[in-house]
Amino acid sequence: MSPKPLIHVVDDDESLRTALLELLDAAGFDATGYASTGAFLLQPPPDRPGCVLLDVRMPGPSGLELQAALQRQGISLPVIFLTGHADVPTSVRAMKAGAVDFLEKPVERDTLLDALSRALARDALQRTASEEARRQSSRLAALTPRERAIFDRIVAGKLNKQIADDLGIGLRTVKAYRAQLMVKLGVDSAAELGRLAGEMRDKPA
Amino acid sequence: MPHAAIAAEEPGNVLVLHSNSRLAPGNIAADRGLRDAIASGAVPAQVFSEFLDQPAFGGDAYERTMARYLREKYAMHPPRAIVAVSDNAFDFLLRNRADLFDGVPLVHLGVSKAHLQSIGGLPADIAGVPIEYDFSGTIKQALHWHPGARRLVVVTGASERDRGWEARLRREAPAVADSVPVEFLAGLSTTSLQERLKNLGPDAVVFTPGYYLDGDGRISSPRESAAMIAATSSAPVYGALDGFIGVGVVGGRVPNFEQMGREAGEIVNALFAGTAPASLRLPEIEHASLQVDWRQVQRWGIDEKLIPADAVIRFREPTFWQSYRDAAIVTAAIILVQAALIATLLLERRRRRSAESAVQKQRTELAHASRLAVAGELTASIAHEINQPLGAIQTSADAADLILQAGGDRRDDLLRIVTRIRRDNLRASDVIRRLRALFAKHEPERQRVDLNAAVSDAVMLLRTEARHREVTVDLLLAPAPAFLVGDPTQIQQVLIILVLNAMDAVQEVPDDRRTIVVSVERRADGNVITVRDRGCGIAPEHAAKLFDSFFTTKPRGMGLGLSIARTIVEAHGGRITVESRQGEGAVFRVELPASDVAEPVALTSATVR
Numbered sequence: 001m002s003p004k005p006l007i008h009v010v011d012d013d014e015s016l017r018t019a020l021l022e023l024l025d026a027a028g029f030d031a032t033g034y035a036s037t038g039a040f041l042l043q044p045p046p047d048r049p050g051c052v053l054l055d056v057r058m059p060g061p062s063g064l065e066l067q068a069a070l071q072r073q074g075i076s077l078p079v080i081f082l083t084g085h086a087d088v089p090t091s092v093r094a095m096k097a098g099a100v101d102f103l104e105k106p107v108e109r110d111t112l113l114d115a116l117s118r119a120l121a122r123d124a125l126q127r128t129a130s131e132e133a134r135r136q137s138s139r140l141a142a143l144t145p146r147e148r149a150i151f152d153r154i155v156a157g158k159l160n161k162q163i164a165d166d167l168g169i170g171l172r173t174v175k176a177y178r179a180q181l182m183v184k185l186g187v188d189s190a191a192e193l194g195r196l197a198g199e200m201r202d203k204p205a
Numbered sequence: 206m207p208h209a210a211i212a213a214e215e216p217g218n219v220l221v222l223h224s225n226s227r228l229a230p231g232n233i234a235a236d237r238g239l240r241d242a243i244a245s246g247a248v249p250a251q252v253f254s255e256f257l258d259q260p261a262f263g264g265d266a267y268e269r270t271m272a273r274y275l276r277e278k279y280a281m282h283p284p285r286a287i288v289a290v291s292d293n294a295f296d297f298l299l300r301n302r303a304d305l306f307d308g309v310p311l312v313h314l315g316v317s318k319a320h321l322q323s324i325g326g327l328p329a330d331i332a333g334v335p336i337e338y339d340f341s342g343t344i345k346q347a348l349h350w351h352p353g354a355r356r357l358v359v360v361t362g363a364s365e366r367d368r369g370w371e372a373r374l375r376r377e378a379p380a381v382a383d384s385v386p387v388e389f390l391a392g393l394s395t396t397s398l399q400e401r402l403k404n405l406g407p408d409a410v411v412f413t414p415g416y417y418l419d420g421d422g423r424i425s426s427p428r429e430s431a432a433m434i435a436a437t438s439s440a441p442v443y444g445a446l447d448g449f450i451g452v453g454v455v456g457g458r459v460p461n462f463e464q465m466g467r468e469a470g471e472i473v474n475a476l477f478a479g480t481a482p483a484s485l486r487l488p489e490i491e492h493a494s495l496q497v498d499w500r501q502v503q504r505w506g507i508d509e510k511l512i513p514a515d516a517v518i519r520f521r522e523p524t525f526w527q528s529y530r531d532a533a534i535v536t537a538a539i540i541l542v543q544a545a546l547i548a549t550l551l552l553e554r555r556r557r558r559s560a561e562s563a564v565q566k567q568r569t570e571l572a573h574a575s576r577l578a579v580a581g582e583l584t585a586s587i588a589h590e591i592n593q594p595l596g597a598i599q600t601s602a603d604a605a606d607l608i609l610q611a612g613g614d615r616r617d618d619l620l621r622i623v624t625r626i627r628r629d630n631l632r633a634s635d636v637i638r639r640l641r642a643l644f645a646k647h648e649p650e651r652q653r654v655d656l657n658a659a660v661s662d663a664v665m666l667l668r669t670e671a672r673h674r675e676v677t678v679d680l681l682l683a684p685a686p687a688f689l690v691g692d693p694t695q696i697q698q699v700l701i702i703l704v705l706n707a708m709d710a711v712q713e714v715p716d717d718r719r720t721i722v723v724s725v726e727r728r729a730d731g732n733v734i735t736v737r738d739r740g741c742g743i744a745p746e747h748a749a750k751l752f753d754s755f756f757t758t759k760p761r762g763m764g765l766g767l768s769i770a771r772t773i774v775e776a777h778g779g780r781i782t783v784e785s786r787q788g789e790g791a792v793f794r795v796e797l798p799a800s801d802v803a804e805p806v807a808l809t810s811a812t813v814r
Contacts, residue, residue: 013593015629019600022622026607057589059672084589084596106596109603 005120006050007031010040010066011082012058016105020053027113037061041069045077049127051100051119056083056090064090067097076126078119082107136196139185147184150177155197217285219243219473220275220306221254224293229426230448232256235290235314235466242470248477253284259293260364260417260424272301284309286473289333291315292366299324310482314469315462319373329483332472334465338445339493340374340414341381343457346495347410347443348385350455350507355408357382360434362416363392370414378412385410394420395433402438409440415449428452441505447496450519455505456497586669587640594633601626639666642694653800654696656687656725656732663697664723667704675716676708681724687732688800691777696734696797699773699781702766703736703793710740710791718790731779732797739790743783751783770795 007029011017017033024031030050034040038060040052052070054063061069067079081094081102091102100122101115143151146167153163160178164171178190187193221239223232240252257271287302287309289295295316302311313321313333321327321335348354359378361371371391378387390401398419405411413434415427425433428448435442435453445457475485495513499521502512512518529536605622608615639662664680671678689696700723707721718739726733743751747758752771767781774781778798785791 013597015625015632016593016597016600019597019604019622019625019629022618023600023604023607026604026611026618057673084592105592106599109600109606112603 003048004030005123006046006048007116008034008040008045008050008052008077010034010037010052010058010063011055012036013055023109023112024116027116029116037063037066037069040066044073045075049120049123051078051080051116051123053080053082053116056081056094064094064097067094067099071097076123076130078122078126080112080115080119136185143181143184147177147181150174151181151185151197154178154181154193157197217248217250217477218279218282219250219252219286219288220279220284221252221288221290222275222294222298223254223256224289224291224295224297225257225259226261226426227254227256227258230428231315231446231460231462232290234447234462235469238463238466238468239288239314239470239473240466242467243473246470246474246477248474250285250473250477251282253279253282257294257297260366268297268301271297272305275301276305279306286310286312286476288312288314288469288473289316291336292317292320295320295333310476312469312472312476314465315460329481332482332485334468334472336460336465337493338414338460339458340370340412340445341377342493342495343443343445343459344378344412345381346458347412347441347455348382350511351410351441351505353408354385354410356410357385357387358402358405358409358411358440359387359389359391360393360398360402360411360413360416360430361389361391362418362430363420363422364416364418367392367414367416367418370416374412374414392420395423396421398434399437402434402440405438405440407440411438411440411442413442413444413454415444415446441501445493450496450498453501454498455501455507456495456516458493459496460493586667586673587636589669589673590636590666591633594629594636597629598626598633601629636666642697650692651690652693653688654691654693656689656696656734656797657682658686659693659696660700660723660725660734663700664704666697667701670705671708671721674708674712675719676711677720678704679720679722681722683725683727683732685727687725687727689732689777689797690800691797692773695773696777699770699795700734700736702770703795706766706793707736707738707740707791710738710742712740714740727799731799734795734797736793736795737790742787742789743785743791744787748783748785752781 007024009017009020009024009031011020011033012035014035017035021031021033036058052066054066056063063079063081063083070077070079078100079094079098080100081091082105083090083102084105086102086104094102100119103111103115140148140151149167150163153166158166160171160174164174167174178193182188182190182193185193185196187196219239221236223229223236225232236252236254243250243252255275284306287298287306289298289311291314295311295313298305298311302309308330310330310332311328313331313335315336316333318335318337344357348357357378359371359374361367361374371389375389390398393401402411411434413431415429415431416425417427417430418424419430426448427444427446431442431444431446431449431454432452441455442453443457444454445459447459447462450456450459472482472485476482495516497512497516497518499518502509502518601622605619605626608618608622661680661682664678667678704721704723711719711721720739722735722737724733724735724737726735744758752767771781774795774797779796782794782796783791784794
């Protein structure tokens, strides 16, 4: 059971920030407010599902700069921008950088809640994906050197015969390792192992 | 017969002897005529005048004294001609001439014809201008002017001469009075005379030759008695002496003594020129003219049309035009010119006024336009300023809605939300109030302004713009209110212009220089607002033109900001100055008179972002 999502509200306007926190609370979310980009960055967000509600224009680093900083730090929290004055270049830049939405103040509740649910859905998706990746990488880490060498060759797309030749082992031994790999990596079939290897190939570690 | 030949060209003295007083109007007029004539004659002569002062003085002893006086006085300057004015002087000289001035020719003047006739044959060296008092003519004229008169009252005196006139009038008056009965008030005491005159009633006409002596023996001149009679009488009074005109007598046919004097003077001249008195041609014309006192004419309602054209009308207040024609023309011309000048000046002034008010209006328009331009520049910030609380309100309302939908007792939360909604609403309307104050078109006003408050307000308005442009505005206020008398909006406008300019100046400089310091100081000699930036500074060649209208170095500037700032500051009795080093920054200093001057004090600091 994943914990309740936490919404991060970054806006220098105290009353709007408070109102947003109030609304989010009423809507059943946990929410924390930050008066500036710096305040948010000073405390790394806890590893919880959630998203960031970000004012574009703030004293000091702007919302866009925070978005970039989060990406650099590998914090994948989805970002919803709020702005008092939406101009096209800024919104394009924000969306390109992966923002979930770019909302103009004053924002409609349903619009906001809709954007929030999309953001949280994306977060959940990202979380699942990264969980899978993390699990797989830990599974990979659990492989013995010999198993790893055989998996690497499977990822490289080599046939059992080629692997056996490469490693100077018998074809039967290769097949045995393959079955063992399927168990260790949590895949049910040879086909699934091949797909996993394909994914690994596309995403070089 | 000894003939006193008078050599031509020899200067000679003339002795003029008057019968009565020096001040008698007839004497004065006669003297004037005489002297005029003699002065214009060929022979230079000195004229001496003597007066017998009859009837105040008289009698043998007096005559002897006067004779001796004249003899002794004129021994040194013997006259070469003697003029006797009026009957008494003539008689006196007839009696004493041989004794006093033997052989000196005698010229008479104003001696009545009747008197001359009564004397009979005169010596050959006596010539003159006789007088005829025209009593009959005067009475006739009077009755003509008062056709309703039912009686003619003749007033005479008690002296010998008065009796003579009375006798004459008793002869003449009835003849001219025609059917009008004639009454005589002769030789009455002044009191009883006055009593009678008072009760005459309107249907009477009074005639008097004046008199010398009343029934009580009181002496007066004919003129004085005539004045008394005119003052007392309830009927119009006429008389035939020159001096009567003006004392209350309506008028009469009076002898012209000046004319007679002039003719007597001509006789003297002729004698001096060597003409023998006997051969002189004496004038026969009557030197009398009808004279009237215009005031009396009006008082008695005499028909103006009945006054003959040749009558001498005296004491008519001449019309303004008659009296001062030239002066009036000149004055009128001057007044016209002045009026034209004044009108021109007024017109000019009005033109100037309207021009000034047009300028003022344009200035207000311009100020407004510039404020609108500023408003345009600040649109984004202003939208943000208003949107922020509006967004907060909407969000709060949404939150409250959700809480209500969820049910349960969250009364405290709702109260808190409502409080915040109210606060945000105030905040939004406050922004709008500030904006309206700043950008609405309005006439300049004068009120007590706290510079601390005005400047803070303006800087608040610029806060968002500053954030947008990534500029910091530091505000240093005076520790106590800094008052001045003026228009707070205009002061704020000046500040906004200066701060926006400063923001432009720091546009291109690094972050550590992107701070603008606005300070308010109270000094002994007034208030000072300073706007300091560390921006690009002002090029020396631009410094002089900085405050000129339409001078700008900005691609989209109108060049009005600083010009308007200066206009406003100067309208407040202050001045605006700038110090700058190119590349290092600029300091704009606005000095404004304080409404209560205080000691210079340390600044407190506040930073507004």
